[in-house]
Amino acid sequence: MATAAVHEGQGGRPVNFSASGAKHDDQVLRLIFDSPEVWRVFPKTRGSRVGLFQNSFLHNAHGFLLYAKTSLERARKLEAKILRASTFEQYQGIVWDLDRLSDLLCRVIDLCDFVRSTHPDLKIQKAASEAWYMVYQYMNQLNTRTGLHDQLTAAMADPEVTARWSEEVKMVAEILRQDFSKSAVNLPQAARDRFVSLSQEISEVGTDFVDHMSPQHQEVTLPSDKLLGMDPTLVGGFLSRGKVTLPSTSPEALMALRTVHNPDARRALYSASRTASSSTIQRLEKLLRLRAELAKLSGFETYAHMTLRDRMMAKSPESVRQFLVALAQNNAPRVRQEMADLREEKHRHLPSEDSHLRPWDKDYYMEAVWRSMRLGMRHDASLSSFFSVGTVMQGISRLFDRLYGVRFVPREVLPGETWHPDVRRLDVVSDTDGHVAVLYCDLFFRPDKSPNPAHFTIRCSRKIWPSELRDTAQETRPLVGLNGISHPDELITTASDGMAWSRRGMVPMQLPTIALVCDFAPSSAGAAALLTFHQVETLFHEMGHALHSILARTALQNVAGTRCATDLAELPSTLMEHFAADPDVLSMFARHYETDDPLDYQLVADRLRQAKRFEGSDDENQIILAMLDQACHSTWATEDKFNTTAIYHRLQKTVGNTPHDPPDTRWQGFFGHLFGYGSTYYSYLFDRVLAERIWKVGFSSGREGAALDRKEGEHLKESLLKWGGSRDPWQCVSDALRDPRIAKGDEAAMALVGSWGTAGGFQT
Numbered sequence: 041m042a043t044a045a046v047h048e049g050q051g052g053r054p055v056n057f058s059a060s061g062a063k064h065d066d067q068v069l070r071l072i073f074d075s076p077e078v079w080r081v082f083p084k085t086r087g088s089r090v091g092l093f094q095n096s097f098l099h100n101a102h103g104f105l106l107y108a109k110t111s112l113e114r115a116r117k118l119e120a121k122i123l124r125a126s127t128f129e130q131y132q133g134i135v136w137d138l139d140r141l142s143d144l145l146c147r148v149i150d151l152c153d154f155v156r157s158t159h160p161d162l163k164i165q166k167a168a169s170e171a172w173y174m175v176y177q178y179m180n181q182l183n184t185r186t187g188l189h190d191q192l193t194a195a196m197a198d199p200e201v202t203a204r205w206s207e208e209v210k211m212v213a214e215i216l217r218q219d220f221s222k223s224a225v226n227l228p229q230a231a232r233d234r235f236v237s238l239s240q241e242i243s244e245v246g247t248d249f250v251d252h253m254s255p256q257h258q259e260v261t262l263p264s265d266k267l268l269g270m271d272p273t274l275v276g277g278f279l280s281r282g283k284v285t286l287p288s289t290s291p292e293a294l295m296a297l298r299t300v301h302n303p304d305a306r307r308a309l310y311s312a313s314r315t316a317s318s319s320t321i322q323r324l325e326k327l328l329r330l331r332a333e334l335a336k337l338s339g340f341e342t343y344a345h346m347t348l349r350d351r352m353m354a355k356s357p358e359s360v361r362q363f364l365v366a367l368a369q370n371n372a373p374r375v376r377q378e379m380a381d382l383r384e385e386k387h388r389h390l391p392s393e394d395s396h397l398r399p400w401d402k403d404y405y406m407e408a409v410w411r412s413m414r415l416g417m418r419h420d421a422s423l424s425s426f427f428s429v430g431t432v433m434q435g436i437s438r439l440f441d442r443l444y445g446v447r448f449v450p451r452e453v454l455p456g457e458t459w460h461p462d463v464r465r466l467d468v469v470s471d472t473d474g475h476v477a478v479l480y481c482d483l484f485f486r487p488d489k490s491p492n493p494a495h496f497t498i499r500c501s502r503k504i505w506p507s508e509l510r511d512t513a514q515e516t517r518p519l520v521g522l523n524g525i526s527h528p529d530e531l532i533t534t535a536s537d538g539m540a541w542s543r544r545g546m547v548p549m550q551l552p553t554i555a556l557v558c559d560f561a562p563s564s565a566g567a568a569a570l571l572t573f574h575q576v577e578t579l580f581h582e583m584g585h586a587l588h589s590i591l592a593r594t595a596l597q598n599v600a601g602t603r604c605a606t607d608l609a610e611l612p613s614t615l616m617e618h619f620a621a622d623p624d625v626l627s628m629f630a631r632h633y634e635t636d637d638p639l640d641y642q643l644v645a646d647r648l649r650q651a652k653r654f655e656g657s658d659d660e661n662q663i664i665l666a667m668l669d670q671a672c673h674s675t676w677a678t679e680d681k682f683n684t685t686a687i688y689h690r691l692q693k694t695v696g697n698t699p700h701d702p703p704d705t706r707w708q709g710f711f712g713h714l715f716g717y718g719s720t721y722y723s724y725l726f727d728r729v730l731a732e733r734i735w736k737v738g739f740s741s742g743r744e745g746a747a748l749d750r751k752e753g754e755h756l757k758e759s760l761l762k763w764g765g766s767r768d769p770w771q772c773v774s775d776a777l778r779d780p781r782i783a784k785g786d787e788a789a790m791a792l793v794g795s796w797g798t799a800g801g802f803q804t
Contacts, residue, residue: 062447084455086455092456095107107537111175134191139212141182149175155459157490158490189220211765218349222346242331249327253710255316260293297403298406327715361670371663378657379397402699426631426643427571429569435625443753460482477540485560485561501552503596509535591762612761659798668691726793
């Protein structure tokens with residue numbers, strides 16, 4: 041049991057890290073989110089302002105540029121040190137130095153990237169953007185310089201050096217080597233220059249594609265009598281002279297597809313909403329051709345081969361294909377049954393007409409089925425009454441404590457520490473390791489916030505090395521006198537830029553600093569802020585990402601927490617959604633915000649049944665999109681007749697069991713993830729399957745209370761969560777599932793995972 045009473049290296053109210061403080065912290069946790077009055081009087085430390093996140097540089101906008109310049113100065117000194125390495129001892133430590141160099145840059149880049157998109161002050165946003173660009177530019181230059189790559193290669197080629205490295209160090213060395221390789225460091229100068237210009241052009245064209253995607257026809261105009269069935273209030277807002285004009289890709293158009301009785305009107309709306317403009321398709325196909333050129337320049341057959349080789353569990357396009365084909369086969373019977381149900385529903389509505397299902401029929405008859413399911417169900421407000429923001433945060437803390445021995449401790453924020461008064465700080469405390477992370481929660485709606493819930497790693501976990509402390513002492517001696525900083529804790533705090541750290545035994549550790557941003561409606565008229573069940577799932581999901589950072593306290597930041605295989609990163613967060621729907625988990629915290637009555641689980645069961653009613657069709661659509669992503673980054677992108685429209689329609693016909701789009705539509709132009717994911721979109725489905733399997737094997741095995749079994753929580757932590765990216769991800773998943781068949785991570789393993797499906801059925 042940790043006995044430390046105050047967080048190392050930081051001031052503020054003492055935090056009781058012992059078990060005796062858990063009950064008090066648990067009660068306060070709920071109140072600071074549910075009661076604005078309690079948050080208003082929550083202990084506040086008065087005095088001089090600290091920097092944002094307690095970073096000693098970030099007291100004002102100018103501080104961001106000073107932080108960037110100071111970090112770059114440190115980085116250049118470290119770069120020079122690495123380039124001078126020549127002895128056995130120096131080569132032995134080269135991975136640590138490269139990881140520290142990466143950390144110096146990521147500290148600025150990750151923090152500034154968050155601030156420029158979240159901070160309400162435009163001056164701060166601008167300064168953070170300038171600091172981000174300054175450091176990001178230097179990082180790109182480093183990645184294309186041969187010196188660091190050559191030094192790393194020399195160290196990796198010496199068996200006496202590598203014999204002294206741990207498995208984590210070897211993993212980071214390989215990751216760094218691959219990063220250099222992807223940046224074309226092995227190419228002649230002219231080719232490296234072309235690589236840089238191509239990368240910049242891809243970024244510009246891709247951003248242009250996402251920012252300016254538009255339909256071929258901006259609006260659809262229909263006589264008002266053709267829109268019967270749609271909410272008259274919505275119709276009235278677009279009505280003029282007996283005609284209704286709806287924007288093609290608006291929420292109102294989507295609502296019309298679900299509710300308008302006239303099939304011809306639905307057909308017109310469907311085609312308009314599924315047909316991207318010619319210019320949008322041209323930008324998309326230019327992006328894909330540029331990526332194909334970049335891959336060829338770097339020595340890869342396709343962009344998918346280039347992307348999947350590094351930091352991915354699926355190492356090749358063929359492995360991804362095996363997974364998706366097996367998943368499609370597993371899912372097909374569900375989809376066929378769902379389509380039969382919709383045809384039956386259509387026949388019930390129109391017994392004298394052809395029951396053949398058209399594309400514009402699908403959403404309409406799905407809505408009819410959902411509407412009948414909602415009859416007799418209690419209103420959503422009944423369910424939300426059991427999910428105040430405070431009770432859900434309390435529940436997540438209780439769940440983490442039960443399974444992993446970590447809990448949330450509310451902590452007052454110091455003046456200047458956060459970007460808005462709404463932000464709550466939680467210290468994450470382990471019952472064995474004391475303080476292990478800092479979590480900033482910005483959960484309530486503001487007009488200047490992004491509406492998209494997100495988890496941000498502001499700074500990663502890593503070990504603070506004695507060499508850093510020696511360097512810090514040298515840097516600070518001219519500033520504070522000949523003797524420098526005398527107290528070791530002050531030296532560690534300075535080396536950490538003033539941000540959170542603690543000790544693991546005698547080793548100082550840089551603590552992960554995490555921000556969680558949501559847009560929940562705030563409390564009103566003194567009542568607690570209430571969440572829909574979907575929002576509860578969202579909060580559990582984002583906390584799954586945070587958990588990965590909290591539990592994976594690695595020595596090197598390149599493999600800390602969510603810095604793991606890209607197609608593993610969504611596994612902990614997706615798994616958390618299963619816990620959000622479990623009756624035993626909900627019984628720990630879900631109580632009425634006024635009466636304190638426990639939740640009737642039937643309310644949740646009804647919502648889950650409705651949400652999963654056509655899950656097979658949704659999954660089939662995701663499978664087709666993942667296949668489209670692969671096809672668009674295949675050798676087809678190098679062909680003169682490359683045509684994404686033809687590819688998309690071919691996939692719908694050959695894979696799909698739902699009605700496919702009319703041939704004159706071009707929906708792929710609205711698929712912005714083709715830029716953001718670039719041949720890795722399958723990851724979402726892959727992690728859903730793995731999460732479903734882990735849930736069934738470990739936490740939903742038919743045993744009473746299995747979802748709260750500490751033994752299973754410890755098993756998941758020890759086999760998977762604690763490693764971050766420092767261990768072979770296939771070995772982690774194999775151990776978590778107690779299934780050696782997938783340990784090799786080959787094409788057969790990918791096919792086996794696909795055969796498990798997303799519905800939880802067991803197959804051997």
